[in-house]
Amino acid sequence: MLFKPRSIAVFFRILVTALALTATGLIVLFFLFLVKESVPVFQAEGARFLTGGDWWVGESYGAGPMIFGSAVVTLLALAMVLPFALAGAVVASEFLSPRLRWAMKSLMELFAGVPGIIYGLLGVGVLAPAVKDFFGLIDGNTLLTAALLLGLMVFPTILTLADDALHAVPGKYRDQAQGLGLSRLETVRAVVLPQARAGLLGAVFLGLGRAMGETIAVMLVIGGRDQVPSPWYNLFAPGQSIPSKLGREAAEAVGAGLHWNALLGLGLVLFLMVLGVTVAGQLFLNKGRAT
Amino acid sequence: MKRGLVEKAAMAVLGIMAGMGVLVLVLILAEVFLRGGGALDAGFFLEESRDFGAAGGVRYQITGTLLLMVGAAALGLPLALAGALFQTEYLKSPGLKRGLRLLIYSLNGVPTILFGLLGYLFFGIYLGAGVSWLTGVLILAIMILPTIQVSVQEAIEALPENYREAGGALGLSRWQEIRSIVLPHSFFGIVTGTLLGLARAAGETAAILFTATAFSGARFPASFGDPVPTLQTHILVLAQEAVNPRAIEAAWGAGCVLLILVFSLIAASLFFRSRLSMEFDR
Amino acid sequence: MTHAIEIVNARVAYNGKPVLDAFSTRIREHSVVAVIGPSGTGKSTLLRTLSRMNDRVPGFRVAGTVRIGGEDIYAKGVDVCRLRRKVGMIFQTPCMFPKSIFENVIFGLKHQDPGRRKEFPDLAEKALRRASLWNEVKDRMHKPAPNLSLGQQQRLAIARTLAVEPDILLLDEPTSSLDPQSALAIEALILALKKDHTLLVVTHQLAQARRVSDETIFMEAGRLVEAGPTETMFSHPVHPATRAYLEGARDA
Numbered sequence: 001m002l003f004k005p006r007s008i009a010v011f012f013r014i015l016v017t018a019l020a021l022t023a024t025g026l027i028v029l030f031f032l033f034l035v036k037e038s039v040p041v042f043q044a045e046g047a048r049f050l051t052g053g054d055w056w057v058g059e060s061y062g063a064g065p066m067i068f069g070s071a072v073v074t075l076l077a078l079a080m081v082l083p084f085a086l087a088g089a090v091v092a093s094e095f096l097s098p099r100l101r102w103a104m105k106s107l108m109e110l111f112a113g114v115p116g117i118i119y120g121l122l123g124v125g126v127l128a129p130a131v132k133d134f135f136g137l138i139d140g141n142t143l144l145t146a147a148l149l150l151g152l153m154v155f156p157t158i159l160t161l162a163d164d165a166l167h168a169v170p171g172k173y174r175d176q177a178q179g180l181g182l183s184r185l186e187t188v189r190a191v192v193l194p195q196a197r198a199g200l201l202g203a204v205f206l207g208l209g210r211a212m213g214e215t216i217a218v219m220l221v222i223g224g225r226d227q228v229p230s231p232w233y234n235l236f237a238p239g240q241s242i243p244s245k246l247g248r249e250a251a252e253a254v255g256a257g258l259h260w261n262a263l264l265g266l267g268l269v270l271f272l273m274v275l276g277v278t279v280a281g282q283l284f285l286n287k288g289r290a291t
Numbered sequence: 292m293k294r295g296l297v298e299k300a301a302m303a304v305l306g307i308m309a310g311m312g313v314l315v316l317v318l319i320l321a322e323v324f325l326r327g328g329g330a331l332d333a334g335f336f337l338e339e340s341r342d343f344g345a346a347g348g349v350r351y352q353i354t355g356t357l358l359l360m361v362g363a364a365a366l367g368l369p370l371a372l373a374g375a376l377f378q379t380e381y382l383k384s385p386g387l388k389r390g391l392r393l394l395i396y397s398l399n400g401v402p403t404i405l406f407g408l409l410g411y412l413f414f415g416i417y418l419g420a421g422v423s424w425l426t427g428v429l430i431l432a433i434m435i436l437p438t439i440q441v442s443v444q445e446a447i448e449a450l451p452e453n454y455r456e457a458g459g460a461l462g463l464s465r466w467q468e469i470r471s472i473v474l475p476h477s478f479f480g481i482v483t484g485t486l487l488g489l490a491r492a493a494g495e496t497a498a499i500l501f502t503a504t505a506f507s508g509a510r511f512p513a514s515f516g517d518p519v520p521t522l523q524t525h526i527l528v529l530a531q532e533a534v535n536p537r538a539i540e541a542a543w544g545a546g547c548v549l550l551i552l553v554f555s556l557i558a559a560s561l562f563f564r565s566r567l568s569m570e571f572d573r
Numbered sequence: 574m575t576h577a578i579e580i581v582n583a584r585v586a587y588n589g590k591p592v593l594d595a596f597s598t599r600i601r602e603h604s605v606v607a608v609i610g611p612s613g614t615g616k617s618t619l620l621r622t623l624s625r626m627n628d629r630v631p632g633f634r635v636a637g638t639v640r641i642g643g644e645d646i647y648a649k650g651v652d653v654c655r656l657r658r659k660v661g662m663i664f665q666t667p668c669m670f671p672k673s674i675f676e677n678v679i680f681g682l683k684h685q686d687p688g689r690r691k692e693f694p695d696l697a698e699k700a701l702r703r704a705s706l707w708n709e710v711k712d713r714m715h716k717p718a719p720n721l722s723l724g725q726q727q728r729l730a731i732a733r734t735l736a737v738e739p740d741i742l743l744l745d746e747p748t749s750s751l752d753p754q755s756a757l758a759i760e761a762l763i764l765a766l767k768k769d770h771t772l773l774v775v776t777h778q779l780a781q782a783r784r785v786s787d788e789t790i791f792m793e794a795g796r797l798v799e800a801g802p803t804e805t806m807f808s809h810p811v812h813p814a815t816r817a818y819l820e821g822a823r824d825a
């Protein structure tokens with residue numbers, strides 16, 4: 001009397017499983033493709049692909065300047081924006097009323113969704129000319145311009161995530177610290193920040209991941225020169241990041257031999273960089289949430 | 292006394308830094324409306340673009356962007372729902388669950404240009420869809436899948452366990468439980484996720500640039516195999532190449548339209564999310 | 574004669590940690606059995622084992638035999654949903670779905686017999702009358718259920734379970750979150766339900782166990798220490814541990 005199979009339930013289960021596995025499979029397949037298609041360039045260039053400084057289509061493919069550009073631009077962007085974003089997070093989480101905090105977070109969420117192309121337009125129309133005039137340059141499209149623009153772009157993301165991390169610290173710790181006579185700011189420094197460290201790191205890493213992958217905005221203001229500037233710390237020189245390189249050349253190279261393989265090789269490097277940073281960020285965030 | 296003063300000074304510095312960050316962002320985004328607002332008249336929405344953007348409007352760019360994002364959401368939503376339900380309802384192994392979760396969350400961070408590159412390789416070349424609306428929809432659907440799924444999944448996971456137990460104790464099967472308890476209670480999560488996915492698809496440029504769009508010569512697609520013009524590519528091309536001030540103003544105008552579209556979607560998602568969080572704390 | 578519930582040498586564990594061990598008992602039809610014992614002894618686990626509510630808890634294992642109405646409920650191919658309709662469960666805090674009172678009463682029914690939609694109003698009334706709630710809610714059937722008082726919610730939860738016509742009702746501390754008045758209402762209800770159902774009631778209130786039950790099971794640390802007619806056990810406990818618990822709990 002207790003036994004009988006049910007067919008809709010079984011059907012639904014199979015449907016859900018099949019769809020979920022299709023999506024997962026497709027994604028995994030994608031990245032297997034990425035590896036497979038970039039093998040030829042590693043065969044042709046070897047380690048020089050990562051370290052070489054010359055990218056001449058048809059002759060040699062060295063990704064050095066792009067890797068350098070990506071690293072410099074994202075790290076610089078982060079360094080510039082972090083103090084402001086963290087200050088914003090502390091203010092939002094510790095000092096604003098719940099309603100104001102909600103308003104601020106909503107605003108940040110809105111800004112975090114602004115498309116890259118809008119920032120690109122602002123970069124071309126406002127930021128690059130401003131950099132050019134301010135520093136007296138011939139051309140406003142530089143590594144610095146790209147870093148500034150990227151900093152603006154990731155500001156809302158980092159602020160919201162950092163605020164979440166701070167807010168996840170239970171109120172009882174604040175009460176305890178203030179009960180011992182610490183001021184509100186001292187409480188933040190002595191109790192809240194250390195407790196939220198994992199979550200804050202998560203926020204920084206996810207922001208970094210986002211900055212690393214941004215294509216369009218960076219492509220429009222970075223200058224597009226495949227060379228490490230000389231001296232290397234000259235931020236007023238044009239450069240190239242991996243995504244901007246991909247954005248510029250993908251259309252012309254599609255499916256065309258080693259050039260295409262080289263671009264996918266760049267894509268693989270980018271993917272691994274971003275994946276490392278994002279996974280680390282996620283793990284930190286989860287750890288922050290668990291405590 | 293001194294301590295109070297230091298505290299005040301530090302607070303002021305914090306406040307100023309936070310305020311500056313927000314203010315700069317607000318001002319720079321306001322610039323889009325300042326420069327582009329003038330271009331927005333009825334003709335801008337209704338006419339097609341002429342003279343390399345210097346005349347006419349962005350009618351087909353708007354329809355193109357809408358077509359791409361709606362197609363992507365229509366395809367991405369069922370996949371995301373299935374993914375979320377599979378993980379929360381059917382998958383048993385905690386290890387696999389954690390792995391899949393990490394995969395989905397990490398996918399959210401994968402650079403969109405990579406989706407474009409690989410999606411084109413797979414759908415455009417291997418499956419022969421070429422540079423077309425269809426390729427763009429497929430790529431964007433996969434791109435926004437994690438966005439939607441994360442939102443749906445978080446809503447499902449927020450469902451208090453005792454609701455499920457009450458259902459289970461009444462003899463509901465897993466499928467009935469999903470239909471009558473899980474899905475109704477995560478409704479706002481599904482809406483929120485879909486809106487965020489739409490917003491993401493609407494603003495995406497890199498992934499569709501060389502896979503689904505054309506700057507000139509394209510209008511409303513006659514079939515799945517045609518490319519579409521979009522606001523995003525329109526802005527990109529004009530920003531890079533236009534010299535005519537009228538065309539540049541049109542680029543800012545298109546930027547306004549795009550920004551308004553994306554902001555409305557996100558604002559709606561924020562509204563629905565607040566409904567979601569109210570659901571359980573009566 | 575088959576028993577309503579029959580447990581033979583059951584061993585129940587979470588992640589390898591045994592919570593019930595060498596547990597055997599039989600429960601007659603149409604009886605009320607109280608389950609008492611210190612906190613964390615496995616009373617809730619016992620109840621949840623009987624309706625397989627723990628199936629989705631990872632690491633949960635059952636060895637031995639558990640029979641309901643003569644059928645082994647952990648045998649392969651058992652339809653858990655049917656089992657749960659036969660064995661209803663009432664929790665400590667009632668869980669109302671954010672819907673109307675009517676929708677809540679017919680919630681299980683609707684999924685069991687969607688074809689009988691026309692009869693739902695009658696069936697709902699019947700279930701609510703049996704749960705002695707009908708007079709209080711008949712004029713507000715389409716108002717949200719979460720607005721009811723906690724005591725009313727608990728009776729609604731019972732009505733909702735009665736509507737799917739279970740043979741057995743498992744009640745896990747059904748009155749511990751209620752005021753004394755509502756608790757008495759539930760106790761009266763338990764006595765009335767005995768005519769058609771077998772009831773297993775976990776409680777920490779010994780006086781309550783004494784008022785409602787025919788038999789009592791005393792358990793400690795996952796083992797059944799003593800079981801028998803309630804009056805006998807309360808007046809002449811055999812096992813020293815039982816005596817200690819009954820006395821200690823009385824003093825407290």
Ligand SMILES: Nc1ncnc2c1ncn2[C@@H]1O[C@H](COP(=O)(O)OP(=O)(O)OP(=O)(O)O)[C@@H](O)[C@H]1O
Nearest residue numbers: 587588592610611612613614615616617618619630
């Ligand atoms: N999901 C679970 N996972 C792991 N251990 C559990 C789980 N549920 C219960 N336990 C453990 O099983 C033991 C028995 O728990 P149970 O809830 O059955 O006790 P109880 O007798 O109902 O207690 P109380 O009177 O406090 O309700 C406890 O040690 C508890 O920690």
Ligand SMILES: [Mg+2]
Nearest residue numbers: 616617618745
């Ligand atoms: Mg219990």
